[in-house]
Amino acid sequence: MSMSAAPAGEGHAPAGGAGEGGTGILYVVATPIGNLADLGQRAKTVLGAVDVVVAEDTRHTGRLLAHHAVAARLESLHEHNERRRAPEILDRLLAGTSFALVSDAGTPLVSDPGFVLVRDAAEAGVQVVPVPGPSAFLCALSVAGLPVERFAFEGFLPAARGPRAARLEGLADDPRTLVFHEAPHRVAASLEAMCAAFGGGRRAVIARELTKRHETITRTTLAEAVSRLGSPRGEYVLVVAGRERGREIPAAAERTLEVLLEALPLRQAVDLAARATGVPRKRLYRLALDRRDARENRGRSGSSGSRAPAG
DSSP: OOOOOOOTTSOSOOSSSOOGGGOOEEEEEOBOSSOGGGOOHHHHHHHHHSSEEEESSHHHHHHHHHHTTOOOOEEEOOTTTHHHHHHHHHHHHHTTOOEEEEOSSBSTTSSSSOHHHHHHHHHTTOEEEEEOOOOHHHHHHHHHOSOOSSEEEEEEOOSSHHHHHHHHHHHTTOOSEEEEEEOTTTHHHHHHHHHHHHOTTSEEEEEESTTSTTOEEEEEEHHHHHHHOOSOOSOEEEEEOOOOTTTSOOHHHHHHHHHHHHHSOHHHHHHHHHHHHOOOHHHHHHHHHHHHHHHHHHHHHHHTTOSOOOO
């Protein structure tokens, strides 16, 4: 395909055409995470100009392109065929064919396929060009109201209980804001695991269905999030505050309180936990009330069948 370069000074690579040395260009293009109007003009231009668009789901991407009246040749690249297809696509890139890589939603490679292709293309000297746009975890982070000077994106937690708990335990003392993706059938189990690892008083933001009609953004604590979750639907981004030195109840003290609450009345458990851990009684008492309310709410939602399956 013969394409002209963008006018000088516009600050981005030309849409389509040949890269350095006559190779094709691989564009990594972000697409909407829910609202189709979020596809930018540069992304439309690139998607319409390249020789091939490789998509996680060609039917899904086809609907997006049709909505914006963009004509493109579509081929699949997903988690089940990427290792097989990447060498073939790389050969075509080296021969001068230009590609755009997209995922079903958001920025490719972020909890989505594309790493193998991008890595191999870069190592082979192919020009890899970002076309920025929507990203679910950055959207959630931008409105969370939690510190963003330092943060860690952890993607999806392991589905199995043991590995999930181990991952979270390793993050319990991290001072950075933590960001996770989660599916509706696992979000309840993940929030409960975060309560156990981080403590129920840790601040959290639960973002659901971002940019879609039923978008919700809930600023709360982990303990309250578990009790308020209801019947999970849609895709979630969980933004959790990092460990606040000197202000947060240590995880060991929370576990001590939990053990005592299982055997003793609330006030007596709080008194003993305060004496054993040195944490002020008022803070432990407030946490104990939150935990009691969370258990009662979980019991009510469980009896009505609205709670998501664990794991």
